Amino acid sequence: MVRQPKVGAAQSSPTLPTPAQGVRWTTPIVETPGIVVLASWIYRLVRLLVLLPFRFPVMVASTTAVVACWWYLSWPGLAALAGGLSVASLVWWRTWPHSYRYCVSWRLLAWWRHLVVYRRHWQPVLVISGLAESYQERRYLPRIRRVTCNARADYVRVSLVAGTAPSDFEHRVVELAHGFAAPSCRVTVNGPRAITLEFPRHDTLAEPLDALPIPEAPDLSALSVGKREDGTPWKLRLHGTHVLIVGVTGAGKGSVLWSAIRSMLPAIADGTAQVWGIDPKRMELAYGRDLFARYADTGESAVELLEHAVAQMQERAERYAGKQRSHTPTTADPFVVVVLDEVAFLTAYHPDRDVRKRSENAIATLTSQGRSVGFCVLAALQDPRKEVMNLRNLFPDKIALRLDEASQVDMALGEGARERGAEAHLIDPTLPGVAYVRLETSPSPVRVRAAFVSDDDITAMAGRYGTASSATEEGA
Numbered sequence: 001m002v003r004q005p006k007v008g009a010a011q012s013s014p015t016l017p018t019p020a021q022g023v024r025w026t027t028p029i030v031e032t033p034g035i036v037v038l039a040s041w042i043y044r045l046v047r048l049l050v051l052l053p054f055r056f057p058v059m060v061a062s063t064t065a066v067v068a069c070w071w072y073l074s075w076p077g078l079a080a081l082a083g084g085l086s087v088a089s090l091v092w093w094r095t096w097p098h099s100y101r102y103c104v105s106w107r108l109l110a111w112w113r114h115l116v117v118y119r120r121h122w123q124p125v126l127v128i129s130g131l132a133e134s135y136q137e138r139r140y141l142p143r144i145r146r147v148t149c150n151a152r153a154d155y156v157r158v159s160l161v162a163g164t165a166p167s168d169f170e171h172r173v174v175e176l177a178h179g180f181a182a183p184s185c186r187v188t189v190n191g192p193r194a195i196t197l198e199f200p201r202h203d204t205l206a207e208p209l210d211a212l213p214i215p216e217a218p219d220l221s222a223l224s225v226g227k228r229e230d231g232t233p234w235k236l237r238l239h240g241t242h243v244l245i246v247g248v249t250g251a252g253k254g255s256v257l258w259s260a261i262r263s264m265l266p267a268i269a270d271g272t273a274q275v276w277g278i279d280p281k282r283m284e285l286a287y288g289r290d291l292f293a294r295y296a297d298t299g300e301s302a303v304e305l306l307e308h309a310v311a312q313m314q315e316r317a318e319r320y321a322g323k324q325r326s327h328t329p330t331t332a333d334p335f336v337v338v339v340l341d342e343v344a345f346l347t348a349y350h351p352d353r354d355v356r357k358r359s360e361n362a363i364a365t366l367t368s369q370g371r372s373v374g375f376c377v378l379a380a381l382q383d384p385r386k387e388v389m390n391l392r393n394l395f396p397d398k399i400a401l402r403l404d405e406a407s408q409v410d411m412a413l414g415e416g417a418r419e420r421g422a423e424a425h426l427i428d429p430t431l432p433g434v435a436y437v438r439l440e441t442s443p444s445p446v447r448v449r450a451a452f453v454s455d456d457d458i459t460a461m462a463g464r465y466g467t468a469s470s471a472t473e474e475g476a
């Protein structure tokens, strides 16, 4: 008699051979005795009580003081304590506002934001943004270690789940910023499995920045051109690199160009630096024409200027060959910055094919060979597409001001920039001069704002430093 298989039982055909099975080892399940569980809970409770005064000394001291006052002096004692504390705080706040802010205000704010913003929304935000990990049906979340605040931002120190990387967070900065209702989010790596998430509480770049003071001794490797989102100065390196500034019309490309030139003025005046300007629009650089050792505003003259720069660069390289490997700016061999406004005019839009070809060759030669002999190309561009500018990879440093499309962000700043939070396509049109840059020290883009150099500032700059540069032009 054929037996019917039970419902739900594994079925096998009697005519097929049973597949070979290896031996499977599984971890035995051992039930923990109740006394062990109880002992472990008691141990944790005792450890918490012992460590509490060391971990939270202020909180434990205040609670003890409140309870002691109430116990020994009842309500009048509590009222006296509250009054005394209020007077002491008031005196401290009025006399040493800085230390009061540091010791009381920011700590209270950090405690409040830890509780109400980060701890409350941590799990949903991390799970939905894909930063929670699962292993053997258990969910693991990165842990908040500490929240601190200053006048500008909240800093959330986080321990990562083992097996994850800081880049997982760097790729989710947009989700994190929106999740915790912050204008942006920045990730800093502190060490193994330890990162800090920085959430600004308001936009520190909302106010325009006036032209910065002219430095006495400019550092050509770190010219102050504006402010970073964290309030520190934005320093732009020109010596030893080439910089491409990308942004739609009205994004503020001119403010970056002019802030860089302004920071170099003493070097231009003493002849250790020269600026050569190419201004096809005749609007941007014409204002400070006297500052330029060479100046061109037509296709033909621009190509000649570029080819002249290439010839000088090659002559310098020939002299340096076998003798020196880097350039030090001197009056004999000044640092030369070729400022190219709207570079696409020469590489894509000029009607003469010969001009386009020669310009492209000259820019490619300057950008590929000029760094070590003291030549830098500082170019501005509206449209970063390859058809318009196929030399953009020859510029090691790039600045993305407001852009038209999300796809242009990676074209301007390099692969992965948008994923790491460079939302240049979302920059508010009412904030010209705001940009994203990638600094050498970190792959995460940093939000910055260039100082605005007005027409009056440029006129004053040309009036004061213009004569010195004309003298250098004769030598060039």
Ligand SMILES: Nc1ncnc2c1ncn2[C@@H]1O[C@H](COP(=O)(O)OP(=O)(O)OP(=O)(O)O)[C@@H](O)[C@H]1O
Binding pocket: 208, 209, 247, 248, 249, 250, 251, 252, 253, 254, 255, 284, 382, 432, 433, 434, 449, 450, 451, 452, 453
């Ligand atoms: N850093 C800045 N801070 C405040 N306002 C700025 C800044 N930069 C530019 N602006 C304002 O935006 C206007 C347009 O700036 P700018 O001409 O530099 O843009 P652009 O990108 O060079 O445009 P285009 O490509 O058309 O020349 C300026 O006239 C000025 O009013």
